[in-house]
Amino acid sequence: VVMELKQSHSVRLNDGHLMPMLGFGTYAPDHTPKSKAGEATKVAIDVGFRHIDAAFFYQNEKEVGKAIREKIANGTVKREDIFYTTKLWTTVFRLELVRPALERSLKKLQLDYVDLFIIHNPLAMKELLPRDASGNIIFDTVDLRDTWEALEKCKDAGLTKSIGVSNFNRKLLELILNKPGLKYKPTCNQVECHPYLNQSKLLEFCKSKNIVLVAYSALASHRDPNWMDPDSPYLLEEPTLKSIAKKHSRSPGQVALRYQLQWGVVVLAKSFSEKRIKENFQVFDFELTPEDMQAIDGLNRNFRYAKLQL
Incomplete structure (x- = not known):
């Protein structure tokens, strides 16, 4: 059954809050000036994006927050129109570090609350990307269930409306879902998802638990050498996508985004080019x-495109 998707289309999370089905991603490689994220966020809001996906790790929350506040100040949007996500980086999983981490993000953003706060990655690390003498990433030992409890407390304190996870497989989701004394279920699981990795089994599991799947790298178009093998195939050059795009007089990127939406997946589109940002929103x-x-x-x-070099 194809859902009727309107521009304003949102999905209701298991805690009652609404999440717009199409989001704007703000991640950029290190060599991109931070100001670009702010400019692109303004364009995205002007075009119609209301779901902004960011993270502590992207180190541009100050710029993104400023862009959102400018758009609120000039009357383009109200704060409640914006669905803003930030993520807990893996160095601050310890119970006592979680709330201060969110408070730091809020201070950078100069916002009173975020709409969604998620665990960025299930692997706890000691610092941003710490490595031992032989270059391997050093992991910390933290029980994710304790981290989850700290997220629940952030929700109760009104610092975030919803809480969720990212890069969790079924086993890790079950670890949280079966946690004794669980107060809130994760509302969503944000994972790499695109036609070359459609996550159908994980999607089925998430749907059965009323957890929304959110797709990142949905266009698999950036080639950040830190995270991606530069020789990876170009999804948007895929002949099948190109021929379907031609039939609908659309771009392969629009087809890739629409595909996710019709599966009921919330999809994040990331671009800092004005033309692309506009194009990515024309999928309804x-x-x-x-x-x-x-x-x-x-x-x-x-x-998988995203290869965290562990």
Whole structure:
């Protein structure tokens, strides 16, 4: 069943809050000036994006926050129109460090609350990307269930409306879901997801638990050498996507985003180019046929772009 997707289309999270189905991602490689994130966020809000996905790790929350506040000040949006996500980096998983980490983000943003606070990655680290003498990342030993409890407390304190996770597999989701004394379920799980890695099994599991799947690297278009093998295949050059795009007079990127939306996946589109940001938002006025969807399903090869060099 194809859902009728309107521009304002949101999905209701298991805690009652609404999350817009199309989000704007603010991550950029180190060599990109931080000011670019602020400029792009303003363009995204002007174009119609209301869901802004950011993180402590991206180190540009000050710029993104300033952009949002400018758009609120000039009457483009109200604070409650914006759905803002930040993420807990893996160095601050210890119970007593979680709330101060969120408070630091809020201070940078100069906002009173965020809409969603998620665990960025299930692996606890000792510092931003600490390595031992032989270059391997050093992990800390923290029980994720304790970290989750600290997130629950942030929600109760009104610092965030919703809480969720990112990069969790089924086993880790079950660890949280089966936690004795669980107060709130994760509302979402943000993972790499695109036609080469459609996450159908994880999506099915998340749906069965009323957890929303949020897709990052949905266009797999950036080539940040820290996270990605530069020789990876270009998703947007995929002939199947190109032919479906041609049929609908759309771009392969728009088809890739629309594909996720029709699966009920919340999708993040990331670009700092004004033309692309506009294009990425134009995904609500066409529909992929069941045959299109099936053809794109057939592209799945469980291929991951994001390679955290561990």
